[in-house]
Amino acid sequence: MQRKDRQFGEVSEKIRRNMRNIRSKDTSVEVLLRKRLWHDGYRYRKNYKKLPGSPDIAITKYKLALFCDSEFFHGKDWDKLKVRLERGKNPQYWIRHIEENMERDRRVDRELALLDWTVIRFWSNDIKKDLQGCLRFIEETVFEKMVINTYDREPEGDDY
Numbered sequence: 001m002q003r004k005d006r007q008f009g010e011v012s013e014k015i016r017r018n019m020r021n022i023r024s025k026d027t028s029v030e031v032l033l034r035k036r037l038w039h040d041g042y043r044y045r046k047n048y049k050k051l052p053g054s055p056d057i058a059i060t061k062y063k064l065a066l067f068c069d070s071e072f073f074h075g076k077d078w079d080k081l082k083v084r085l086e087r088g089k090n091p092q093y094w095i096r097h098i099e100e101n102m103e104r105d106r107r108v109d110r111e112l113a114l115l116d117w118t119v120i121r122f123w124s125n126d127i128k129k130d131l132q133g134c135l136r137f138i139e140e141t142v143f144e145k146m147v148i149n150t151y152d153r154e155p156e157g158d159d160y
Contacts, residue, residue, distance in 0.1 A: 029127040030056050030068045036135055042142075051117065053108030062142050063117045067105075070124050075102045118145065 025047055034057060037044060048058035048065075055065035075081060075098045085094045109119045118141060122134050 025056075027068060027070075027124070029122075029124040032131065033057065033066070033068060033122070033127055033134065036131060037138070040135065040139075042138075051115070052111040053104075055112075055119075059138075059142075062145050063115075064138070064141060064145075065112050065117050065119045066138070067119070067121045068124055068127060069105070069121055073098065073101055074105060074121075074123075075099070076123055078102070 030046075034044070034046065037057065037059075042059055043061065044066075045058045045060060047054050047056060048060075051058060051065060053065070053067070056068045057066035058064070059066070069076075071077075072081070078098075081098070082095060085091050085098075088094070105121070109121075112119050120138065120141060127134050
């Protein structure tokens with residue numbers, strides 16, 4: 001659904017100003033994760049437009065697509081959030097908006113999987129509260145991919 005088809009309803013100037021300041025690129029959690037990855041020796045592309053969904057961080061060497069998703073806009077604990085939204089202002093807009101985001105996330109994950117990329121999605125609060133855990137998860141995924149790639153290679157020469 002195109003944005004022009006959505007019904008925005010009445011929005012106060014304060015809400016309009018807050019929404020205008022929400023960033024989609026280079027958020028504080030993305031920068032935090034990127035700095036640590038770079039420090040740990042991982043080289044990456046940011047907002048990599050050659051891939052579906054333009055991952056926030058793409059570690060091309062290992063075909064890892066990392067997304068740093070905000071809890072609100074990507075529907076964390078959707079059942080609870082939906083109930084809260086139904087009681088708030090402009091519920092039809094927000095529910096539809098977040099459900100579309102969640103569907104797009106699922107579609108992007110499928111498209112990347114078809115291209116043999118591994119998708120990792122972190123909630124922004126998880127990055128803030130447990131950066132080490134997120135980094136450990138990335139390192140374990142890289143290790144698994146390296147092991148799988150080692151076994152996938154054809155034997156060279158007369159080893160058999």
